[in-house]
Amino acid sequence: MNISKVLISDSLDQAAVDILLKRNIQVDVKTKLTPQELIEIIKDYDALIVRSATRVTKEVIEAGKKLKVIGRAGVGVDNIDVKTATQNRVLVINAPDGNTTAAAELTCIMILSLARPVVAACSKLKTGVWDKESFKGTEVQGKTLAIVGLGRIGRKVATCMKAFGMRVIGYDPFVTPDDAQKFGVEFMDLEQIWPQADYITLHVPLIESTRGLVNSVTLNKCKKGVKIINCCRGGTVDEKALLEALNSGQAGGAGLDVFEEEPCKFNELLEHPKVVCTPHLGASTKEAQIKVAEEISLQFLTLMDSDSLNVP
Numbered sequence: 001m002n003i004s005k006v007l008i009s010d011s012l013d014q015a016a017v018d019i020l021l022k023r024n025i026q027v028d029v030k031t032k033l034t035p036q037e038l039i040e041i042i043k044d045y046d047a048l049i050v051r052s053a054t055r056v057t058k059e060v061i062e063a064g065k066k067l068k069v070i071g072r073a074g075v076g077v078d079n080i081d082v083k084t085a086t087q088n089r090v091l092v093i094n095a096p097d098g099n100t101t102a103a104a105e106l107t108c109i110m111i112l113s114l115a116r117p118v119v120a121a122c123s124k125l126k127t128g129v130w131d132k133e134s135f136k137g138t139e140v141q142g143k144t145l146a147i148v149g150l151g152r153i154g155r156k157v158a159t160c161m162k163a164f165g166m167r168v169i170g171y172d173p174f175v176t177p178d179d180a181q182k183f184g185v186e187f188m189d190l191e192q193i194w195p196q197a198d199y200i201t202l203h204v205p206l207i208e209s210t211r212g213l214v215n216s217v218t219l220n221k222c223k224k225g226v227k228i229i230n231c232c233r234g235g236t237v238d239e240k241a242l243l244e245a246l247n248s249g250q251a252g253g254a255g256l257d258v259f260e261e262e263p264c265k266f267n268e269l270l271e272h273p274k275v276v277c278t279p280h281l282g283a284s285t286k287e288a289q290i291k292v293a294e295e296i297s298l299q300f301l302t303l304m305d306s307d308s309l310n311v312p
């Protein structure tokens, strides 16, 4: 595949640029483009690299007359219209491994922050109030953690939280009970999971079968006080239903890194005292950003060297 000019439209580690430049590829980094600006300039490029901010719509793809490949420096390709890309013979590739550890570690931080109100206690102490009474937590040891989606991140979360003495149960339609057992997860159906879990963490793609997976019906099947963690994709949790459950006490807390709309404007949810939230920081570590930048640009080189992918 011939790639001579690449546009990077989201902030990405310099490692990606360096790797591409070494192969004499022209690289332009232009972030924070409006949709219209992207549509206007995309016609000049053979390839586009994005993270999650750029929406690679039908219009963008159709305007990219020379476009051969779209690279996603991360896992989820839900910001890319893959169907239109395929129809236009534009290859969509991702970098699925580089941010696994970062996303799993943030998930564990969310679980622990819901058990021990470190964030709220710290905020209060910074205002000068030494309050030892309001912030009694709970231990995670002996509690049941349910992991829905036992892929790369789900498995890593299982391993980490087993070390804290949690009982880990889980579900994934493409994983067998025997495989789940290998990384310490008791496999069961969702219907068995809801009433048993003290914490439920989702690690699934946003697809039809996972949209609104945590909703008013499933929340009501859970133990009173269940804690919900979403570090995968907004839309897998029905935010209005979650807020109602938090207000009624059916949910005892939520750790949210991703939202139905980003940036999230649902202030009632963000400001809720039982919510710990971050602005889509799952992959935001120095290490993960270097790894995904390298992973995606090295794939570009593989494509360039590949005879079998003879895209004109």
Ligand code: NAD
Residues within 6 Å of the ligand: 075, 076, 077, 096, 099, 100, 103, 148, 149, 150, 151, 152, 153, 154, 171, 172, 173, 174, 175, 203, 204, 205, 206, 209, 210, 231, 232, 233, 257, 258, 280, 281, 282, 283, 284
């Ligand atoms: P993965 O593909 O390795 O794992 C996803 C798993 O979900 C797969 O095992 C799949 O079989 C399973 N699955 C699919 N449909 C399911 C369903 N209906 N019920 C239960 N399981 C189902 O992906 P991953 O690398 O583990 O990433 C998981 C998610 O986390 C993705 O959505 C990704 O975009 C997101 N992510 C978010 C951040 C962040 O910054 N917050 C960082 C990295 C990844």
Ligand code: MLT
Residues within 6 Å of the ligand: 051, 052, 073, 074, 075, 076, 077, 099, 280, 282, 283, 284
């Ligand atoms: C991903 O799917 O990899 C994440 O959303 C990470 C990101 O790009 O920030």
